[in-house]
Amino acid sequence: MKQQGVTLDIAIIGCGQIADSHILESRRIDGTNIVGVCDLNKHLAKQAALRFNITHHFTDVEKLLKETKPDVVHITTPPRSHFSLGQIVLKRGIHVYMEKPFTTNLSEAEELIATANKMGKLICAGHNAAFDPAMLRLKKLTSKGNIGNIVHLDSLMGYNLDGPFGAVFMNDPYHWLHKLPGGLAQNNISHPISLILSQMPGKVTVQANGFRFRKQQFNDIRDTFFDEVRALLVSENITGQLIFTSRCRPVQTYLRALGTDGVIYASMDSRTVTISKGANMPGPFAKLQWAYREAKESNRELYGHVKNMLTANLHYMEGMKELLNQFYRAIQGKQSMPIPMEETLRVTDVMDQIINQCNANDPR
Amino acid sequence: MTLGRAHKGQQTILVTGGAGFLGQEVVKILLAETDHTIRCLVRPETTQQRFEKILGDQQSHHNRFELFPASFNDADALKDACKNTSVVLHLAASTVGSIPSQIANTVVATENLLNACVARKALSKFVLCSSFGVIGASAINRGEDIDEQVPLETHPELRDPYSFTKLAQEQLLWKYQKKYDLPINVIRPGVIFGPPHSILTPRIGISMFGLFLHLGGKNKIPLTFKTNCAKAIVLAGLNEHITNEAFCIVDDDLPTSSYLLKRYKKQIAPIRHIRIPYLILRQLAKLNTWYSDKTNDHIPKIFTTYKVDAMWQGNNFPNTKAKKMLNWRPETSMDEALDATFEYMKSTLHNVDHK
Numbered sequence: 001m002k003q004q005g006v007t008l009d010i011a012i013i014g015c016g017q018i019a020d021s022h023i024l025e026s027r028r029i030d031g032t033n034i035v036g037v038c039d040l041n042k043h044l045a046k047q048a049a050l051r052f053n054i055t056h057h058f059t060d061v062e063k064l065l066k067e068t069k070p071d072v073v074h075i076t077t078p079p080r081s082h083f084s085l086g087q088i089v090l091k092r093g094i095h096v097y098m099e100k101p102f103t104t105n106l107s108e109a110e111e112l113i114a115t116a117n118k119m120g121k122l123i124c125a126g127h128n129a130a131f132d133p134a135m136l137r138l139k140k141l142t143s144k145g146n147i148g149n150i151v152h153l154d155s156l157m158g159y160n161l162d163g164p165f166g167a168v169f170m171n172d173p174y175h176w177l178h179k180l181p182g183g184l185a186q187n188n189i190s191h192p193i194s195l196i197l198s199q200m201p202g203k204v205t206v207q208a209n210g211f212r213f214r215k216q217q218f219n220d221i222r223d224t225f226f227d228e229v230r231a232l233l234v235s236e237n238i239t240g241q242l243i244f245t246s247r248c249r250p251v252q253t254y255l256r257a258l259g260t261d262g263v264i265y266a267s268m269d270s271r272t273v274t275i276s277k278g279a280n281m282p283g284p285f286a287k288l289q290w291a292y293r294e295a296k297e298s299n300r301e302l303y304g305h306v307k308n309m310l311t312a313n314l315h316y317m318e319g320m321k322e323l324l325n326q327f328y329r330a331i332q333g334k335q336s337m338p339i340p341m342e343e344t345l346r347v348t349d350v351m352d353q354i355i356n357q358c359n360a361n362d363p364r
Numbered sequence: 365m366t367l368g369r370a371h372k373g374q375q376t377i378l379v380t381g382g383a384g385f386l387g388q389e390v391v392k393i394l395l396a397e398t399d400h401t402i403r404c405l406v407r408p409e410t411t412q413q414r415f416e417k418i419l420g421d422q423q424s425h426h427n428r429f430e431l432f433p434a435s436f437n438d439a440d441a442l443k444d445a446c447k448n449t450s451v452v453l454h455l456a457a458s459t460v461g462s463i464p465s466q467i468a469n470t471v472v473a474t475e476n477l478l479n480a481c482v483a484r485k486a487l488s489k490f491v492l493c494s495s496f497g498v499i500g501a502s503a504i505n506r507g508e509d510i511d512e513q514v515p516l517e518t519h520p521e522l523r524d525p526y527s528f529t530k531l532a533q534e535q536l537l538w539k540y541q542k543k544y545d546l547p548i549n550v551i552r553p554g555v556i557f558g559p560p561h562s563i564l565t566p567r568i569g570i571s572m573f574g575l576f577l578h579l580g581g582k583n584k585i586p587l588t589f590k591t592n593c594a595k596a597i598v599l600a601g602l603n604e605h606i607t608n609e610a611f612c613i614v615d616d617d618l619p620t621s622s623y624l625l626k627r628y629k630k631q632i633a634p635i636r637h638i639r640i641p642y643l644i645l646r647q648l649a650k651l652n653t654w655y656s657d658k659t660n661d662h663i664p665k666i667f668t669t670y671k672v673d674a675m676w677q678g679n680n681f682p683n684t685k686a687k688k689m690l691n692w693r694p695e696t697s698m699d700e701a702l703d704a705t706f707e708y709m710k711s712t713l714h715n716v717d718h719k
Contacts, residue, residue, distance in 0.1 A: 017462045017464045017465055020462065020463075028660045043471045043532065044468065047528070047532065048464070050520075050521055051528075164461040165461075167461065168461060168465045172469075173435060218409050312659035314662065315660065315661070
């Protein structure tokens with residue numbers, strides 16, 4: 001029998017590629033125990049159990065919940081199943097961590113959150129990019145007024161269609177990604193949306209366009225998704241630009257906040273944060289001073305990373321670990337929800353607007 | 365070891381992965397040495413153009429060749445692919461990506477194909493192209509033989525994603541063999557080589573931090589030239605008397621890792637390398653594992669002692685079973701095969717692994 005408050009029992013539904021990260025990162029948190037994994041396909045469930053030394057694996061969700069009695073379930077299945085699985089788990093009185101995208105549309109998200117509220121349970125969206133150490137530093141700096149009032153936010157997310165996951169769905173016209181209303185973008189842009197919205201309060205309006213700039217070579221569903229998305233987000237007196245690109249190299253994700261008193265650039269890839277305050281010297285000295293200040297910023301980050309390397313503090317999925325840790329603490333009543341449920345609805349609403357506009361503006 | 369034309373009349377042979385590196389050689393042999401109809405199950409986007417060079421101008425080749433584009437996730441299409449098929453040569457497999465995606469693309473795909481095959485019932489042979497990676501080589505001492513007698517891997521999770529997946533795939537096939545009395549043969553090739561692939565395999569070494577770490581030393585590298593390996597697969601499929609056997613396929617006169625690296629440096633590119641002897645590599649693997657465990661995978665376990673023992677301890681690789689039972693011989697000698705491979709690499713220097 002488990003000692004209440006000491007161990008958080010976790011179950012994973014969906015044993016694809018991203019489940020590996022959920023298992024590894026949740027295990028980095030003290031007081032957690034993975035009690036079971038589940039996948040519709042027995043081979044996928046079995047491989048996860050074998051590789052991560054997890055005692056129980058299932059192909060039936062009800063059996064998983066009944067036999068392992070988890071405190072929290074991570075849902076890491078393809079997005080179209082998020083809503084129905086979320087409902088099943090919440091209605092059994094179990095907290096949910098939902099991999100992004102939270103749901104495939106806003107109405108599903110609203111219904112899911114209503115169920116969570118009714119059951120008195122928590123549901124957390126996997127918008128872990130906003131919890132990457134670089135993004136948390138940016139948030140801290142902007143909240144302290146380091147760059148004055150925010151005027152504009154730029155967020156870019158790159159994607160490699162030839163990468164490990166890209167190669168999988170590009171080779172398979174039956175892959176679940178092709179059935180999403182927003183295709184590839186829908187599976188990814190909740191990250192840059194959540195980064196922008198973390199600094200942009202209020203109701204957001206959207207103008208968006210999607211493009212297919214890759215070679216059209218399949219003559220099937222694989223030629224339909226947008227590989228490039230551009231969106232302009234506006235809320236009160238702040239604007240934001242979202243760029244989703246599959247051509248830009250190096251592949252990267254960043255957030256840049258432009259303020260009335262400076263600019264902050266936070267990169268998830270280098271996990272660095274640099275602040276630009278410009279120069280106050282005259283003529284050519286300004287160029288020198290500007291370059292000096294930029295070099296100083298870069299040097300500080302470099303030395304910080306040398307220290308981080310030596311102290312083993314540069315884990316790849318640190319943002320996920322931080323979000324999970326805060327969510328588990330919220331479940332235990334030790335803090336508030338790291339991502340309030342209303343914020344999850346805002347991200348889903350903006351996602352819906354972007355996808356609807358991309359599809360509406362599509363000349364095909 | 366000619367296959368002879370008209371094996372009990374004309375049959376239809378289904379080849380999966382026929383558009384791939386090894387699959388193309390299998391198709392070539394079937395066209396050249398048999399009268400059977402060859403049905404190639406390929407990815408949905410693959411066109412006949414891919415096979416034009418193999419088919420050539422001979423009308424009889426075109427008449428006996430059927431392209432069957434389909435996904436392994438399409439159960440109905442797989443059933444159609446297996447229609448009137450007497451032999452299946454299953455070569456398709458995922459070689460890159462995470463373990464879950466390789467499992468989905470290799471093991472689940474194989475299960476779907478097997479289900480289509482057992483539904484048909486009239487299959488005379490199902491041949492799987494497995495891998496040396498499924499063999500539990502860590503349990504064997506240095507210098508001992510690695511052959512069909514060595515039990516299968518017991519800790520695939522400690523090996524690489526490809527070995528993990530191929531073991532699950534082969535175990536699945538043996539299960540089907542028992543459950544449905546499916547006549548099967550398994551081919552476990554060593555390192556399949558030949559143009560356009562480079563000769564520098566992980567058994568010789570790996571590139572890291574701008575250096576080539578030479579890990580193979582004086583070990584023999586279990587090579588098999590692509591045409592030799594393809595012939596073994598075809599023989600395992602068409603031999604009516606040999607069933608439910610596994611065969612390790614390596615060529616004769618295996619070269620050492622040092623020889624291959626030296627020749628590569630001389631003929632292809634003067635790469636910077638550092639030799640890491642087996643015993644030192646083992647200590648480095650222990651250090652890698654200790655650090656990784658201590659820091660929650662801050663640096664992944666690139667080397668473990670288990671993997672080092674399986675890959676680089678140095679063993680012998682006999683091929684007597686295939687020779688005896690399948691009457692297989694590596695028709696292309698090691699010298700000829702290496703000459704062709706190095707010649708190709710030299711002619712396409714922009715494709716070399718290291719500059």
